[in-house]
Amino acid sequence: MSAPKTLQDWLQAEAPSSELAGVITTIAAACAEIAKVLRTAPTDGLAGATDHTNVQGETQKQLDVVSNDIFIKHIRQNAAISILISEELDEELHMQNQGRFAIATDPLDGSSNLDVNVTVGSIFSVLAVDPNAPDLLQPGSEQLAAGYAAYGPSTSLLLTFGKTTAAFTLSNEGVFMLDREAVQVAAQSGEYAINSARQRFWDAPTSTYVAQNIAGEEGELGKRYNMRWVGSMVADIHRILMRGGIFLYPLDSETTAKGGRLRLLYEANPMSLLLEAAGGAASTGHGRILDVVPTDIHQRVPVIMGSSAEVARLDALYAKAK
């Protein structure tokens, strides 16, 4: 049996450059620190909300702010990173360096789950930028790397440079250890994730897709489906990377004006890169998420992602509805 691989071993073999390996090391250190803070947050006085609202119009939790500050602290220590885009910052933050990388992050995803001790996470995307004329509005297909940390019973780190998706687990000693070198998402699945309390807002393709699933063996698909919804995108996507399924936050009549619910640069794009590298698919219903050219750093986008055959079935319903 070969010796267990650490994140550093893996980066040495897989990272396209030592600079990019250093960027991932910085982000992983931030995630490890957030994992530690979360473990005892309720007794450290870090539970609950602040009286601040972020640029999304959402009330920030104390841990949203703490996680964002941890990202900033670590990123400041790496001169290769010149810009940070965050869900919790109105504008991008420019560091005083000439670094060639920008990070986009949702420092704490699913924070409504904090009060009930259910899995939350950090999502991140790495972009190449010219520090003198940074272009932050790049389609997701340009991402150099992407990943997330899921803070659940164990802390998982999922990473991709665009070709394969690897999974790591944080050891008790604070080291990320490789546990899967090439995650593969099954093409077919019998599990779907959607907030079904929003049914009255759904469009026809989404309604048809879900109705076909609910009809089960008696329906036109002749197949039973099960439904799961954690309410943390990280946890829902982690389940899909581990055992297949589809995650839906499509455009509905309530989110049309905003362009969707989930954010393109630091939620949809990194998850799309991870899923595609693992053999899955990610669509807006009208094309590949990774092809969307952003017009704003906090832009929202419709999200349909996971097992490729399931995404293709809903895409076909959208194509038919045109």
Ligand SMILES: O=P(O)(O)OC[C@H]1O[C@](O)(COP(=O)(O)O)[C@@H](O)[C@@H]1O
């Ligand atoms: O409130 P809903 O409709 O269940 O939405 C849940 C979705 O919103 C999010 O919580 C948004 O993320 P934040 O917690 O970072 O704002 C996703 O993680 C999740 O999939």
Ligand SMILES: [Mg+2]
């Ligand atoms: Mg989020």
Ligand SMILES: [Mg+2]
């Ligand atoms: Mg968040």
